[in-house]
Amino acid sequence: MTGVTATGIEIDRTTAAQPDAVFAAFSEAPSFARWFGGPDVEVPAERLRFDATVGGDWAATMILPDGNTIDWIGRFVEVDPPHRLTFTLTDQPESDANPVPVSIAIMPADGGASIHLTQETPDFPHEQKLATLDGWQSFIDEVLRIAEDAA
Secondary structure, three states: OOEEOOOEEEEEEEEOOOHHHHHHHHHOHHHHHHHOOOOOOEOOHHHEEEOOOOOOEEEEEEEOOOOOEEEEEEEEEEEEOOOEEEEEEEOOOOOOOOOEEEEEEEEEEOOEEEEEEEEEOOOOOHHHHHHHHHHHHHHHHHHHHHHHHHO
């Protein structure tokens, strides 16, 4: 299922890329800098901290097309290559706001891989859930380009 759920969003996608290439695209710093934010957003390497190990932190700055920036932080909760990646994220790094979990399951499927992504969206209004869903769809489009290019 792809759409808004009672607790957040979920996305199911498939690709011809192999699970290890998909996992690498999600979990390696240079790829993350390319996909996080989609094709129109820059994530400069000098403003990216990325330790994709269990308990490792990450931080990134998105530079939007209009020049505004968004700072993000999170922590890796589960790193099980090439099957599962779970991390938290928040765009309020200076507050005590609870970061939300994002879980990505990657499974072999029809000579490639299937991806199942979920993100909790506590207290998000419906419009924000839809925007989050759209954002993740563009992020995954980039992940799949990276993974397929690696093949």
